[in-house]
Amino acid sequence: MVIGGGLLALLIVLALAAPLYAGDPVDLDPFKRLQPPSPEMWFGSDNLGRDVFARTVFGARISLMVGFVTAASAALSGLLIGVVAGYNRCLDGIVMRVMDGLMSIPTILLAMALVSLTGPGIGILIIAITIPEIPSVARLVRSAVLGVRHRPYVEAALCGGSRLPKVLWRHILPSTIAPLLVQSANVCAAAILTEASLSFLGAGVPTEIPSWGNMISSSRLYLPIAPLTVFAPGIFLALTVLAVNLLGDGLRDLFDPRSTRRH
Amino acid sequence: MATYILRRIVSTIAVMAMVGVFVFLLLRLAPGDPAAIIAGDAATPQMIAGIRESLGLSDPLPVQFVRWVLSILGGDFGTSILTGRPVLQLISQRLEPTVSLAISTMILSVTFGMIFGILAAWRVGGLVDHLLTAFAALGFSVPVFVVGYFLIYWFAMIVHLLPVQGYIPIDRGLGAWLVHLILPTMTLSVPFIAFIARITRASMLEVLSEDYIRTAVAKGASSYSILFRHALKNASVPILTVIGISFAYLIAGVVITEAVFNIPGVGRLVVDAINNRDYPIIQGVLILVSGLYVFINLAVDLAYTLVDPRIRY
Numbered sequence: 307m308v309i310g311g312g313l314l315a316l317l318i319v320l321a322l323a324a325p326l327y328a329g330d331p332v333d334l335d336p337f338k339r340l341q342p343p344s345p346e347m348w349f350g351s352d353n354l355g356r357d358v359f360a361r362t363v364f365g366a367r368i369s370l371m372v373g374f375v376t377a378a379s380a381a382l383s384g385l386l387i388g389v390v391a392g393y394n395r396c397l398d399g400i401v402m403r404v405m406d407g408l409m410s411i412p413t414i415l416l417a418m419a420l421v422s423l424t425g426p427g428i429g430i431l432i433i434a435i436t437i438p439e440i441p442s443v444a445r446l447v448r449s450a451v452l453g454v455r456h457r458p459y460v461e462a463a464l465c466g467g468s469r470l471p472k473v474l475w476r477h478i479l480p481s482t483i484a485p486l487l488v489q490s491a492n493v494c495a496a497a498i499l500t501e502a503s504l505s506f507l508g509a510g511v512p513t514e515i516p517s518w519g520n521m522i523s524s525s526r527l528y529l530p531i532a533p534l535t536v537f538a539p540g541i542f543l544a545l546t547v548l549a550v551n552l553l554g555d556g557l558r559d560l561f562d563p564r565s566t567r568r569h
Numbered sequence: 570m571a572t573y574i575l576r577r578i579v580s581t582i583a584v585m586a587m588v589g590v591f592v593f594l595l596l597r598l599a600p601g602d603p604a605a606i607i608a609g610d611a612a613t614p615q616m617i618a619g620i621r622e623s624l625g626l627s628d629p630l631p632v633q634f635v636r637w638v639l640s641i642l643g644g645d646f647g648t649s650i651l652t653g654r655p656v657l658q659l660i661s662q663r664l665e666p667t668v669s670l671a672i673s674t675m676i677l678s679v680t681f682g683m684i685f686g687i688l689a690a691w692r693v694g695g696l697v698d699h700l701l702t703a704f705a706a707l708g709f710s711v712p713v714f715v716v717g718y719f720l721i722y723w724f725a726m727i728v729h730l731l732p733v734q735g736y737i738p739i740d741r742g743l744g745a746w747l748v749h750l751i752l753p754t755m756t757l758s759v760p761f762i763a764f765i766a767r768i769t770r771a772s773m774l775e776v777l778s779e780d781y782i783r784t785a786v787a788k789g790a791s792s793y794s795i796l797f798r799h800a801l802k803n804a805s806v807p808i809l810t811v812i813g814i815s816f817a818y819l820i821a822g823v824v825i826t827e828a829v830f831n832i833p834g835v836g837r838l839v840v841d842a843i844n845n846r847d848y849p850i851i852q853g854v855l856i857l858v859s860g861l862y863v864f865i866n867l868a869v870d871l872a873y874t875l876v877d878p879r880i881r882y
Contacts, residue, residue: 407587410859414821415839419595419851422843499712503825506714507840522714526829533722540715548710555706 352521352535353528361516362538368428368517369498369546375432376497380439381490385482387440388447389474393455402448405441413438413500418509426512435500439493446489450482484561491554495547502543518543574871581867588859589641592852593634641856647849649842656853660835665738667823667834669746673754674819678761679812685762686769687801690777691792693770701766708763713822717756717829724752734831753830757822761815768811772804779803806873813869820858 349358391401408416413435420434454460455478463473504510505519513520518539525535640647646656689701721734735749776782777800824836835854842850 403583403587406584407591407859409817410584410588410862411591411855412817412820412824412858412862414824415843415851415855415858418840418843419855422846423595495710502712503714503821506825507828509840509843522718526718529718529722536718536722537715540712540718544707544711544715547712548707551706551710 349538350532350534352525352532358521358535358538361521362518362542365516365518365521365539366542366546368511368515369501369543372428372432372435372501373494373498373546373550376436376439376501377490377494379432379436380443380493380497381486383436383440384443384489385447385486387444388482389451389478391444392448392451393474393478398448401444405444408438409441411438413496414503414507417500417504418507421504421509426510428511428515431501431504431510435497435504439496443486443489443493446485447482450485451478454478454481488554488558488561491550491557495550495554498543498547498550577867577870581863584863585860588863589638589856590634592855592859593637595848595852595855646853646856649847649850656849659838659850660853660857663833663835663838665834666832667827667836669750670753670757670826670832670834671819671823673750674757674761674822675812677754678758678765678815681758682762682765683769683808685766687773689766689770690773693774698770701770705763705767705770708759709767711759713756713760713825714829716759717753717826720752720756721829734829753826753832756829757819757826760818760822764815765808765811768807769804772807773800776800776804809869809872813866816862816865820862 349362352358352361387401387405391398391405416438417431417434420437421430424430460473460477463477464470468476501510501517502519502522505517506523508520508523510519511517513524521539522536525532529536644657646660648655649659652659685701685705689698692698738746782800820836823834824840826832827834827836828840839851839854841847842854
């Protein structure tokens with residue numbers, strides 16, 4: 307978990323500080339196409355003469371932002387839906403059927419279809435990636451709520467006269483935090499991968515904005531002669547998702563009293 | 570037992586109904602007039618009106634929905650807007666490459682995933698375990714297209730051992746079909762092997778710490794017997810669940826892999842359809858894929874009862 311968290315923090319700092327040290331990611335220079343790494347362009351240049359290093363680092367900002375915002379939105383929505391479903395028996399049936407239906411449609415296809423309906427744009431993209439991720443969070447929260455709902459302390463609180471919102475907030479909610487956090491990490495990793503895949507397929511971030519996915523897509527024809535244009539974003543993508551996954555695993559081990567921890 | 574099956578089937582139908590509603594609403598969700606979207610940017614008002622008539626879009630929504638459901642149940646998935654050919658025919662033409670890729674991937678992933686997982690659990694804490702766990706973490710994090718291009722670069726471009734891309738139908742030669750499938754299958758299998766290995770390892774570890782395993786060891790049973798006869802059967806439940814769930818990811822992976830390796834399968838069909846706004850194809854593929862997913866999960870649920878006799882609802 308420490309490795310994951312540390313790596314992620316490093317990547318975030320790199321991404322945020324990008325304008326300070328990297329070159330211009332969109333500046334074309336057709337005379338400098340497909341150059342190998344040099345002191346000015348650390349990763350070389352791509353087929354339009356753009357600085358690959360700058361684009362990679364700027365791409366980090368997009369991917370990380372999409373990942374975090376998606377994770378946060380999915381977490382909040384899933385929390386809301388999960389708590390409602392877990393607490394209220396009547397709504398539970400309908401809500402869970404809807405969630406099941408949503409889960410049956412593959413994320414990528416659903417996200418692509420949503421994007422194609424409304425046109426390109428980061429906001430739409432985030433919504434399109436968030437929606438398919440909500441059911442898994444909702445299910446998790448719902449089972450946590452179901453596990454706690456009948457506990458004596460909840461009954462006691464209700465008998466004592468506490469109003470429902472207060473009971474939900476103070477007694478039920480804390481039991482949902484741990485699985486919610488772990489699942490949010492998973493959602494973040496999945497969101498980053500989905501955004502990259504969508505951009506790779508051309509249905510994600512608009513092409514002017516550098517994203518790891520569309521970098522790989524536009525550079526793939528040049529794989530034999532300029533492999534770094536494909537591998538630089540690829541490796542960064544892998545490292546980022548790995549960092550988030552490790553963080554999530556660490557969180558899970560932290561919260562699970564039964565796991566074999568090596569201290 | 571029969572009631573269990575019946576209840577599962579009923580809930581499956583309910584879920585499919587949900588999926589149907591979603592897919593149906595997908596087109597109508599778009600801001601603006603669906604007919605105008607289908608017609609495209611350069612359409613005249615007459616063309617838009619014509620499309621609206623032919624697709625029956627002026628009728629009230631529930632009527633449209635019922636009509637659509639009835640036609641699907643009757644086997645008519647509509648016709649492609651771009652090519653005018655029946656959607657079902659288009660899909661069935663592209664089925665062979667996708668199914669070949671999917672099945673070979675599942676076979677490879679389940680086999681190696683379980684082997685790795687069992688190995689890691691057996692030698693827990695050792696070098697093998699650490700290596701496999703690291704591989705699992707990495708394998709799950711690297712996106713499919715990165716793995717794809719990585720493999721293409723090393724095996725096809727540097728070494729010239731395998732073809733860079735493309736697909737050969739099986740009736741044009743078994744050898745060629747196999748050779749062209751190797752790289753795509755390897756690519757797509759990586760995240761699944763990682764996932765399955767992880768779950769297998771965790772599940773096996775839980776089972777191996779049980780008392781009856783200790784008894785078997787004390788009785789002098791061979792490692793083979795312990796692992797496979799006693800432990801694996803009980804560890805199988807989570808593994809089966811995972812296999813069912815991973816089918817959804819398989820679809821996503823297939824779409825990307827077909828794009829990377831230029832395989833003319835259903836994945837490419839739907840990507841092109843999305844880019845061309847060819848909604849009947851999108852709807853048809855989504856329904857079929859979701860239906861398949863639901864069906865596979867049903868099969869997994871039924872398989873539970875075979876593997877673990879304690880599970881009887």
